[in-house]
Amino acid sequence: MLVEVLILGAVALVVWLLFFKEDENPLDKLPGPPRKPIIGNSWELFQSPPDKLLDVLVDYTKKYGDRYVFKVMNLRVLHISGPSDVEAVLAHSKNIKKSAPYQFLKDWLGNGLLLSTGAHWHRRRKILTPTFHFNILKNFATIIEEKTQDMVKMLKDKKGEDVSLMPMISDFTLFTICETAMGTKLDRDQSSATVDYKNSVLNIGMQMLSRITRIWMHNDVIYKNSPQGKEFAKTLSVARSFADDVIMDRKAQRAQNQGVEETESSDGIGTKRRLAMLDLLLEAEEKGQIDMEGIRDEVNTFMFEGHDTTAIALTFGLMLLADHEDVQDRIYEEVENILNGADHVTMSDLADMKYLEAVIKEILRLYPSVPFIGRDIDEDFKMGDLLVKAGTTVDVHIYELHHREDLYPEAEKFKPERFLGNEMKHPYAYVPFSAGPRNCIGQRFAMQEMKTTLSEICRNFKIVPKVKGARPRLMADLVLRPVDPIYVKFIPR
Template sequence: MIFELLLAALVAAVVWLIFFRDDDNPVDKLPGPPRKPWIGNAWELLQMPSDKLLDILVDYTNTYGDRYVFKVFSLRVLHISGPPDVETVLSHSKNIKKSAPYDFLKGWLGTGLLLSTGLHWHKRRKILTPTFHFNILKNFAHVIEEKTQDLVKMLKDKNGADVSLMPTISDFTLFTICETAMGTKLDDDKTSATVDYKNAILNIGMQMLARITRFWLHNDFIFNNSSRGKEFTKTLEVARAFADNVIMDRKAQRIQNKGEDISIADASDGIGTKKRLAMLDLLLEAEEKGEIDMDGIRDEVNTFMFEGHDTTALALTFGLMLLADHEDVQERIYEECQTILGDSEHVTMSNLSDMKYLEAVIKEILRLYPSVPFIGREITEDFKLGDITVKKGTTVDVHIYELHRRADMFPEPEKFMPERFLGTEMKHPYAYVPFSAGPRNCIGQRFAMQEMKTTLSELVRHFKIVPKVKGARPRIMADLVLRPVDPIYVKFIPR
C-alpha cells in the first residue's frame, strides 16, 4: 500500500513538473492567443486541423505581430518574424539545438546533420562540407544536365498535355540527388521502390504534423504504442530500406572499383587530388578511418536523400507554377539564356553564374514559397531578444514564410516580382533566409541553386510553360516542408 501511494505521488509530481509548473517567465508579457488556466493554449492546439496549421499561424502573426507566445501547459513557444529577432536567433553560436518536435524524426534521421547538435554536429559538418566544394559541384554538373535532358525528353513526349508537376519533378530531383550525392542511378529501377519511398516521405511529414498537434502523443512510449505510432514505424521501414539499398549499392561499387586511382586536376591550385564522386564516398572513406559508423552513414544518407530531393522539388514546382502565369518572365529568362548559351547544348558552371536574371527569379520563388516555412530552436542558454530575456527551455519558432512576406521589407509582398532582387540591397540581411542563416545554414544551398538554375534554364529554352488555369493557386500547408495541398498542372509547349 505504501509503495502504491509513493508511486502515485511520484507520478503526480512528474505530471505537475511537466504540465502544470508555471514559473514566472519574461516572455509571458508578450501577446498571443488567450490562455486558459494551467493548460494555456493546449485546447487550441488540439483543435487545429493539420492542413490548416500554416493558415492559423499566419493569422496569429497578422493579429499579434512580430513576436507572440503560444503556451502549452508550462512550455512557452515564442514565434518570431521580425528581421532583427531572426538575426539574433539564427546567428546565435550556442543556441543551435533544434526544437523538440524535430526529435519525432530521430527514428528516421537519427543524429544526422539536421537533428544533431553540439560537438557531434560540428564533427559531422566538418566531414560533409567538402561534398559541396566548387570542384565537386563542377563534377555534378554533367549529371544534373543529363537528368534535365531526360526530363525535357519526357515532357516533349507529353505533346502539350497537362502535367501534374509535383510527382514529375520529385522523380527528377530524387534521381538527381541519388546519382550526384549518392553515386547511385535509380532511373533504371523498374520496381515501385521510388514511388514507395516518395509516399513514405509524404506520410512521415503528415504523421509528424498530426503528432505535434496532439500533445499526448509527444511521449515516445505512448506514441509508439498508438495506432499512429505503429503506422509511423511501418513508414520508417520503407524509407530506411530505400536508403540502405543506396548505401549497399555504393559500397559494392567501391569494392568493385577498388584499386583504381582516378585523379582530377584541382582548378584552384593545379594539384592532383583524388576524385570524390559523391557525398556517400566521403562518408564511406570516413568510416574506413573510424570517424563514423554505419548507423551514422545511414543517418546522413536519410537526411540528404530527404533534404536534397523534396525541398528542391517543391521549389521547382512552385517556380514552374509562377512562370506559367508570367509569360514576360519566361521570355526574359529565354533571352538571357540565348545571349549566354546561343546554340550550345551544354550549360557550364560559368554559364550558370552569368544568369543573373534567372537567379533573381529563383530568389523570388523562394521568397514567396520557402521550402522550409519554419525553423524551431530549443533554447539551451538564456539570451536577450531586444529587451526580452528568453530563458533556457523556451522554444523559439522562426517564421520564414511570414518574414518573406513583410510589406516593410518587400513592397507589394504578394506579387511575383523578380526584379526586386536585381541590384538592390536588402533592407535587412536577415529579411530573406530561404536556406536559413548563421552557423546552421543549409550546407547544400549552392547545390540546390545549381540544380534549379540548370533545370529552369533548360525547360524555358525548350518550352513555353502554360497554366492549366490562369491565376490558379493551390492551397498550401506545412509539414516538414511547404507543400501544395492541391495538384498543380501546367502544359509544356515545345518552342
C-alpha cells in the same frame, strides 16, 4: 491514513510545481492566443487539422504581430517573424539545437546533420562540407544537365498535355541527388521502389504533423504502441530500406573499383564521383571517423533534404512562370544570349544568369521550402530588449518573414526585379536556406540544380497554366506543400 494524506499531498505538490508554480518570465508579457488552465494552448493545436495549421499560424502573426507566445502545458513557444529577431536566433553560436518536434524524426534521421547538435554536429559538418566544394559541383553539372535533358525529352513527348508537376519534378530531383551525392543511378530501375520511397517521405511529414498537434502522442511509449505509431513504423521501414539499398549499391561499386586509381585535381580535391557525399562517408568509415549507423543517418537526411525541398521549389517556380509569360521570355533571352548556340551549360554560364537567379530568389521568397524553423534554447540570450530564457522554444516563421509588406511592398506579387541590384533592407530579411551556423550545407547545389532546370525548360518550352491565376492551398509538414495538384502545359518553342 497518514500515509495516504502524505501521498496525496506529494502528488498535489508535483502538480503545482509542474503547472502552477513558475518563475516570472519576460515572455508572459507578450501577446498570444488565450490560454486554458494547465493545458495552455494545447487545445488550439488539437483543433487544427494538419492542412490548416499553417493558416492558423499566419493568422496569429497578423493578429498578434512579430512576437507572440504559444504555451503548451508549462512550455513557452516564442513565435517570431521580425528580421532583427530572426538574426538574434539564427546567428547565435550556441543555441543551435533543433526544437523538440524534430526529435519525432529521430528514428528516421538519427543523429544526421539535420537533428544533431554540439560537437557531434560540428564533426559531421566538417566531414560533409567538401561534398559541396566548387570543384565537386562542377563535376555534378554534367549529371544535372543529363537529368534535365531526360526530363525535356519526356515533356516533348507529352505534346502540350496537362502535366501534374510534383510527381514529375520529384522523380527528377530524386534521381539527381542519388547520382550526384550518392553516386548511384536510379532511373534505370523500373521497380516501384522509388515511388514507394517518395510516398513514404510524404507520409512521414503528415504523420509527424499529426503527432505534433496531439500532445498525448509526444510520449514515445504511448505513440509507438498506438495505431498511428505502428503505421509510422511501417512508413519508416520503407524509407530506411530504400536508403540502405543505396548505401549497399555504392559499397559494391567501390569494392569492384578497388585498385583503380581515380584522378585528383592539383589542389587535392577529388574529381568525378570520388568525393560524392556517400563516398566521403564511406572513406570516413574506413578511417574510423563514422560507423555504418552514422552513414545511414546522413544518407537518410540528404536523400530527403536533397530531393524534396528542391522539388517543392521547382514545382512552385514552374507554377509562377506559367502565369508570367513576360518572365519566361526574359529568362529565354538571357539564356540564349549567354549560351550563344552552345548545347551545354557550364558553371560559368549559370553564374552569368543574373535575372534567372533573381527569379529563383523570388520563388523562394514567396514559397520558402522550409516555412519555419524551431530552436530549443539552451542558454539565456537577449533578443533586442527581450530576455529569452533557457528552456524556451523559439519558432522562426520564414514564410511570414518573407511576406512582410514593410520589407517587400506588394508582398503577395511575383516580382523578380526585387532581387536585381537592390540592397536588402535587413541581412536576415531573406533566409530560404536558413542562416548563421546551421545554414543549409547544400544551398549552392540547390541553386545550381534549379538554375540548370529552369533555364533548359524555358529554353525549350513556353509554360502555360491549366487555369490562369490559380493557386493551391498550402500546408506545412516537413516542408511547404501544395494541398492540391498543380498542372501546367509545356508547349515546345
